[in-house]
Amino acid sequence: MLEVKQYHVKTMLFIFSLGAFISILNQTLLFTAFPGIMRTFSVSSSTVQWLTTAYMLVNGVWIPVTAYLISRFSTRQLMLFALGSFTLGTLLSAISPSFLLLLISRLIQAIGAGIIIPLMQVVMFSIVDKDKHGSVMGIIGLTTGFAPLIGPTVAGFILSRLTWRYLFWLVFPIGVALIVATIFGMQNVGTPQQQNNPLDYRSVVYSTLGFGILLYGTGSFNQNKTLGTFFVAIGVIFIVIFIHRELQLAKPMLNFRVFKNRQFSISLVLVVLSFVTLIGPQAIIPTLIQSAMHHTALTSALVLLPGALASGLTSLIAGRLYDHVGGKILGIIGSLVVSISMVPFLFLNIHSSLIMMAACLIFKMMGNSLVMTPLTTEALNVLPERLLNHGSAMVNTLRQVGGSIGTGLLVTVQSFFDMHSAFIGARAFFSGIIIIGLARFVLAMTLKPTIQTSK
Structure with a gap:
């Protein structure tokens, strides 16, 4: 290099x-x-x-x-x-x-x-x-x-x-x-290694059908559960075919052998779960504030804005902290912060304080950033340079697919309880966020400590 x-x-x-x-x-x-x-x-x-x-x-x-x-x-x-x-x-x-x-x-x-x-x-x-x-x-x-x-x-x-x-x-x-x-x-970095290696178009077709149908299925699940489930199943089948083909190729389009690295696999799961807890609440809170609590769209945006600012700032700090303490301790702390910050949302009602909601979302977003930035870094850091492009593509693909599936499942749970009350449905949704945070906490405990400070 x-x-x-x-x-x-x-x-x-x-x-x-x-x-x-x-x-x-x-x-x-x-x-x-x-x-x-x-x-x-x-x-x-x-x-x-x-x-x-x-x-x-x-x-x-x-x-x-x-x-x-x-x-x-x-x-x-x-x-x-x-x-x-x-x-x-x-x-x-x-x-x-x-x-x-x-x-x-x-x-x-x-x-x-x-x-x-x-x-x-x-x-x-x-x-x-x-x-x-x-x-x-x-x-x-x-x-x-x-x-x-x-x-x-x-x-x-x-x-x-x-x-x-x-x-x-x-x-x-x-x-x-x-x-x-x-x-x-x-500037150009490195030298292209596969100039004489043609793209495997069957891989492209299987990948496109698999991830495309799966994303469409999870997106349409709440409008039509039967059709959504059908598309999800078809998408999964094509993804399985895609994975099988990639494992057979000497030079795969997307190398699934990166999952042989345990630290990469655990870090990636933590990143995907973090993406669910990131976008999930952002998707339902504006509707909840406007429809159930009868506030304006501008008010709902202002409730979310401080958390967005806190997320960006914490990402910057978390990146620097990773270079000194590694990803494990940050993953543990961040996961715990997310779960604790969501507890007040279990008691939401029409009279709930918007200031309280904004404050809790600030801590939730900070906790998310303590996990996502360091663990994305960890996932890529543990791979050899020859697999870096495959690892990066894998992280970004599964973060989006996993985030879509996870959020879709949480919204489905919310919809089931919504028939009784919008707030009961919201409480069920945030219970799921808390459970995911606790699951991340346990999973982060299994990571190997890696301190990146140079000697």
Whole structure:
């Protein structure tokens, strides 16, 4: 591996982080704009949801392919393709004359977005000393963790003055600027190893069908449980076929042998469970505050905002702490904090204090960041460099798939109890969050201690 001093680390980290920020921001940016888009194109609420569902589906099925792409193309080539696709999709979204073209434009956006984060992790882990990996992941966690949480708030502010098209016009010049910055500031890291190794298209098909159908099934489960269960089962079957094929190939598209490393496997499970406890409450609390407690959408956004800010700051600190104490102790503390912070939500009612809810969410988000940033770092740190691209693709794929499945199950539990009361359903949901936090606590105890401080 080349020395760190041969790379413009800060420049490359800035390009990657800003690219990741705007790509993830686009997952949640449109939530607040749905009513305006429905009026513009005269579509239903279920139809407009596809702008987010399709974006996440393409993201989920594209990420597994990045392990191959990273080993096949140079860093600059891949980053230019990712930013080019994302920026083109953004432009087309801004000028779309029909809902169909807007949906297609979102798919083009998602293709680019799915590449950026795995590529960023692999490159930064390759050019930064191992005892600084936590600090780098803290910066990455600040941008990637904060972006989806701040999206609805940013959109609400813009839409109070402008139309939904300006959500894309806001992002477009940033994408163009990043393309220019990549041309002049991005350096190639390493040498592509699989230039003569063709992509196994059967793997792509199995992966796409498996993860795509599974994500669709979990997303549609609450609208139609029978159909949702059917799609989940079909998705699992294709994933099993995909895994079997990858294990037979000498050079697999996505190497599942990374799971032979016990520390990687446990760390990845902890990251997936953390993602569930991250996005789960964010999905139901706004509806609960607005529909059951009869407050405004702005009020619900303000309740969530302090937690989002705390999450970003804690990610930065947790990354630095990882370099000194390793991932085990942070995983244990973070898991315990999440469970304890959710206990007051077991007593929610129409008169519950919004300040109390915001305070508890601050601690919940801090606890999540103490787990996600260090354990993502731990998962990648324990792998040999030749498996780093596969490990990064695996972490990002399963985090999204596992988060979707876990949140879907929790919402199903909530829906079952909702027939009695919205608050009873919410209490059941938060009971599940507490149980997940306790399960993470037990699992984190089984990790081997790893202290990364250089001697």
